[in-house]
Amino acid sequence: MKGYGSILYWMAPTIVSAVVFLGCVLFHSAPLDAGTIFTVLATLRIMSEPVRMIPEALFVLPDASLFFHSNVTMEWLTLRIETLQNLTVFTAALLLIPVPMDYVSPGLVGLSLSYAFTLTQAQIFWTRWFCNLSNYVISIERIKQFVHIPAEPPAIVEDNKPPTSWPWKGRIDLQSLEIRYRPNAPIVLKGITCTFKEGSRVGVVGRTGSGKTTLISALFRLVEPSRGNIIIDEIDICSLGLKDLRTKLSIIPQEATLFKGSITTNFDPLGLYLDDEIWKVNN
Structure with a gap:
């Protein structure tokens, strides 16, 4: 049982990534963080709603569809990197079993496997960091494009x-x-x-x-x-x-649009006319 416990311990990141990835695909939304879930639970507790309403409440959270593809891609990449590295470590461990103890010391084998698991987590961290850096660099490219946009002709x-x-x-x-x-x-x-x-x-x-x-x-x-x-x-x-x-x-646009504010600001957004003049035109 101790051996199975160790395997589950080292495979936990891969299992979590797989669950999050499947959740993104099935529910078509970004993964929920713990703070959001606790906020929903507190709200339901205040409203004295039964626990059976929690699954329905998770679907009415603020939509994070803008980050859906980014999160799914990240989890897709993380899942495959962790799977390949775990398979590599598992294969290396199996190949070390028939090696004679006089050829390689058990302590050195255990140390190498420990560092291999650490390297797996480090590579996942640097992969996520590089993906986030790539997203931020895209923002810088957009700013550079906006800086070089030609200016409009003068207003007056x-x-x-x-x-x-x-x-x-x-x-x-x-x-x-x-x-x-x-x-x-x-x-x-x-x-x-x-x-x-x-x-x-x-x-x-x-x-x-x-x-x-x-x-x-x-x-x-x-x-x-x-x-x-x-x-x-x-x-x-x-x-x-x-x-x-x-x-x-x-x-007159094809679709009717009512902007935020009063009716007066919708009639005269620039504030060029008095209320009496607006009412006279409206009547």
Whole structure:
């Protein structure tokens, strides 16, 4: 029994990793830590709920699906490393059994096996540490990409501010408009020339990826034209500041969205109007 106890002791990390890995796969969530489980137990005790509600409570914990794939991959790697190293140590121990005692001393055999088990845990530790370091290095790469993103055009161009009443009609002229999302990307809108007359309702119809959203994005200069002009009531929008342009235009999204806050802040998020003016428009 002592021998089986020693085997279970040394195989405990592998068994725990296997259980955690299976739990991640079956329940499609990251493994729960002890603090979270104790919090659930305390909450159930306060609510005087029976113990049978504990399994159901584990499923309503905050979803950790963002870390699901990372944790499953980590447990997958740990399980296989521990299995291979335990098999290696077990094979080495079996091969040492027929070796004569005069050739290798038992003390040296026991010392080598002890260090072999220690090396297993050390390799698991360094493997986890290296995986976490790789994840953090990815964050640094993203920050480096954000640092080199080109800056947007100025919000306000003092020398070319639109009139207060602009746009007074709403006529939109597209002149040989070409748009691409990156300098080396293919052209999405290819030389569009058309006119949207003031006071008219125009429907833009097309298949998915045909450029309908890109056209709307170009009106708000979310994507800068690579060639051509967009003229609204005789003013080229590319010559205006982004704030001056976007505060003069409005868009109704396809999906209704209610932002956090009061109804007033949803009507006027920038706080440009008085409550009486908002209520007058609402009525």
